[in-house]
Ligand SMILES: NC(=O)C1=CN([C@@H]2O[C@H](COP(=O)(O)OP(=O)(O)OC[C@H]3O[C@@H](n4cnc5c(N)ncnc54)[C@H](O)[C@@H]3O)[C@@H](O)[C@H]2O)C=CC1
């Protein structure tokens with residue numbers, strides 16, 4: 001390849017994703033160079049511990065423990081931030097952008113918290129910030145929203161955005177294992193965040209939902225304004241009861257825009273979803289996103305949401321866009337720097353209030369097995385407008401206690417929670433009542 005410009009790349013972070021990017025860029029370099037019309041050079045990667053033995057081993061001069069030497073290197077054009085977290089990663093990202101570098105990231109925590117600031121700095125620095133790997137791993141969801149579906153407004157986007165929890169729920173369902181039993185395997189497969197609470201308590205998927213909500217509706221929603229619940233309290237029993245009732249339990253992100261009321265709601269929680277829905281059939285580490293556009297109708301994307309190779313695929317796709325931008329091609333149709341476009345998308349949209357939380361529920365109670373229990377619970381439900389749709393009662397082994405599983409008709413979350421608060425205080429109630437939402441697309 002004669003007279004082609006050489007684009008130089010540096011990686012911040014050389015863990016699961018960093019090594020994947022290095023490995024695949026090297027393996028596919030020639031083909032990529034032809035497709036991009038530029039030469040690529042992997043200059044250096046920063047890692048915390050240089051002595052660690054790694055599956056991917058660059059030459060010693062290509063590894064450094066000083067990430068600032070990469071963002072300050074005048075020869076480097078593209079910096080990939082694959083460290084994670086929101087402190088050092090933010091500092092490095094802002095410095096790289098201010099130094100005029102194009103930045104590619106997989107860091108959803110950083111974007112959901114500091115996206116507004118980072119996009120502004122990219123704009124002021126006349127450069128770009130790409131983040132395809134930050135949502136749904138290898139699925140090209142960012143490109144799909146910004147480019148492929150640009151003709152649409154989106155009344156509903158929902159789906160599975162966390163590979164780790166979907167992997168755990170799938171193995172709990174198939175093998176009857178507890179989630180602790182499967183967590184180690186998810187770790188070994190490189191799916192789990194360094195801070196595991198991000199995966200298990202729903203925060204990681206919430207970060208991704210915040211990013212999608214911004215891209216679709218131009219509004220940065222704060223985590224404090226969202227319902228965020230994870231999968232820790234789900235038992236194999238809940239999964240089995242849900243199955244008996246025709247449902248699967250999935251950790252779902254739900255983004256709804258009501259164009260009449262001009263409100264948007266973004267939430268993240270486990271929910272029962274009818275097993276015939278395509279999203280219910282997305283298992284293991286796969287993510288699935290259903291996007292309903294006012295022009296195209298519903299489009300569903302399914303693919304690997306975590307893991308070294310899938311994530312590297314998304315990072316390399318951003319590197320390709322970054323190379324194109326550096327060679328003078330226009331940025332993607334709606335780039336993250338187009339504030340005016342996002343302001344128009346937002347159109348002064350307000351967050352939907354708690355009254356918008358109305359749906360059917362799944363309820364699990366553990367009670368003393370004695371006369372009158374059902375009548376008391378039914379009375380509390382009736383007093384709060386909670387109407388029972390189905391009930392399963394199962395005696396426990398010692399036969400002094402029983403599990404009762406209800407599903408309800410649609411009811412407001414406030415009424416449901418009030419009634420469960422009262423049920424919890426009844427003398428025969430042996431455990432805090434547990435409830436899951438039933439999601440109807
Ligand atoms: N693992 C996955 O499947 C996916 C991860 N991501 C995101 O990609 C990013 C990286 O994730 P992983 O590769 O899984 O994490 P990891 O923990 O395997 O790798 C992090 C790397 O950053 C380096 N690092 C941390 N502090 C450093 C410092 N002070 N100086 C130099 N290097 C430092 C570590 O040495 C390590 O090489 C995170 O933002 C994560 O959320 C996104 C999609 C999927």
Ligand SMILES: N[C@@H](CC=O)C(=O)O
Pocket residue numbers: 134136137161162163164165191192193199204305306307
């Ligand atoms: N820990 C995350 C990794 C990808 O974003 C997940 O499990 O989805």
Ligand code: NA
Pocket residue numbers: 132133134135136137138139140141142314
């Ligand atoms: Na993606």
